[in-house]
Every structure is written in structure tokens, then in C-alpha cells.
């Protein structure tokens with residue numbers, strides 16, 4: 001069967017190619033994001049601690065360490081979005097009701113037995129690096145933040161909902177350790193995701209650099225993947241089976 005490269009005309013051997021700005025606007029930024037990050041998504045699902053979680057092999061310590069590092073990352077994303085909330089493009093996706101740093105803070109306090117105990121756990125270099133890259137994206141016009149926000153928030157609203165159920169079933173985590181995935185205040189998730197994708201599409205018309213959003217999203221996936229492997233290594237988690245991709249180095 002012929003291979004369909006999809007609406008952006010790219011396929012897996014063109015990993016970091018992105019369409020030109022006018023082409024992105026024609027396709028729609030949301031569709032372009034999904035398309036260019038699809039190979040990265042396939043890798044992310046199979047990487048390190050996230051793969052352990054999905055297969056019911058994660059430990060409480062591993063998941064807590066992931067959240068400890070996510071806390072720094074989401075803090076950087078959300079500070080950046082607030083900083084640029086007057087920007088015509090960024091303001092479209094700077095939605096405080098989606099912000100997760102507070103929710104993650106409550107989860108890690110539950111898992112580590114208090115906020116102070118959680119803060120005392122050092123960040124991994126990969127988590128620190130991810131947060132630094134986000135902070136760099138917040139410099140200048142800040143449009144790269146849109147790619148970082150897309151990668152985490154739509155992920156939390158999509159596969160994250162499965163992750164939440166698996167964490168409850170396999171690690172017995174209560175709701176007070178799974179606030180990250182609780183978007184009840186947004187109402188029904190599917191209509192919200194549709195509106196979020198429409199906002200992404202509009203954002204591409206409010207910047208002359210929509211291609212920078214795609215590049216930032218691909219980078220965000222790579223930073224997630226590096227973090228997932230680092231967390232797994234740090235807690236001595238399950239080793240990758242032979243058919244898993246090799247761990248990628250620091251992104």
C-alpha cells in the first residue's frame with residue numbers, strides 16, 4: 001500500500017522538517033502540530049518511566065520524581081505564558097484555567113509527604129535543562145511557548161487521562177495524587193480540546209513565525225523523552241525490552 005505522508009507532505013524520515021509559514025496557516029496549525037510531532041509521540045509513549053507507567057511497571061518513587069521535574073517545567077511554561085499574555089498570538093493559548101503547576105505541587109506534596117519534603121528532592125539535570133529551554137522560549141516574542149504548551153497540555157488531556165487511570169489501578173494513587181489530570185473545571189474535555197485547536201489555528205495568523213511553534217513542539221517532545229529515560233535510570237526502573245527504541249541523549 002502506498003505510504004500516505006499526510007497533509008503536510010512529510011514522513012518519518014524527514015524528522016525535523018517543518019512547512020513554511022503560509023503552508024502552516026493553510027493546513028491549520030493544530031493539524032500541522034499533530035502531523036510533525038506524530039513520530040515523536042510514538043517514541044515518547046515508549047520511553048522510560050512513561051512506558052513503565054503504561055505497562056503497569058512504574059513505582060511510586062519513579063512517578064513522584066517525574067512530577068518533581070514536571071513542576072519546574074510547568075512553572076516555566078506558565079510564567080512565560082503570563083509574561084506574554086498581551087501578545088496577539090500567545091494570549092490565545094495563555095489560559096490560566098489550564099495551568100497545572102499548582103495541581104502538580106499538590107500531587108508531589110501528597111507523594112512526598114509534604115511540600116517542603118518535595119522541594120528538598122533535587123531536580124534531575126534533564127528536568128532542569130527542559131525548564132531552561134522553556135525559559136529561553138519565553139524570551140523575545142515568546143511564540144515558541146505555544147509549542148511547549150501544546151505538547152504538555154493536550155498530552156495531559158489525551159493520553160494523560162489513560163495514565164491517570166493506570167496510576168490509580170496499578171499504584172493505587174488517590175485523586176489527591178492525580179490532580180495533574182483533573183480538568184473537571186474546564187467542563188467536557190473533547191469540546192474544550194476542539195476550542196483549543198481552533199485557538200492554535202488562529203495563533204498561526206497572529207505571528208510571522210508559526211514554523212517556530214512546530215520546531216518548539218518537536219523540541220518539547222525530545223525534552224520529555226530525555227526526561228522519561230533519566231527518571232527511569234534514576235530510580236533503577238524496568239529495563240527497556242529489546243524492541244524499544246534506544247534511549248535518546250539529552251535533548
Ligand code: HEM
Pocket residue numbers: 030033034041044045050051054150151152154155156158159160162163193220221224
Ligand atoms: C503514556 C502514553 C501515551 C498515550 C497512551 C497517549 C495517547 C494519546 C492519544 C490516544 C491521543 C489522541 C487523543 C485525541 O485525538 O484526542 C494523544 C494525543 C496527544 N498526546 Fe499522547 N499519549 C501518551 C503519551 C504522551 C506524551 C508523553 C506526550 C507528550 C510528551 C503526549 C502528547 C500528546 C499530544 C500533544 C497530543 C495531541 C495530539 C493532537 O491531536 O494534536 N502524549 N495521546
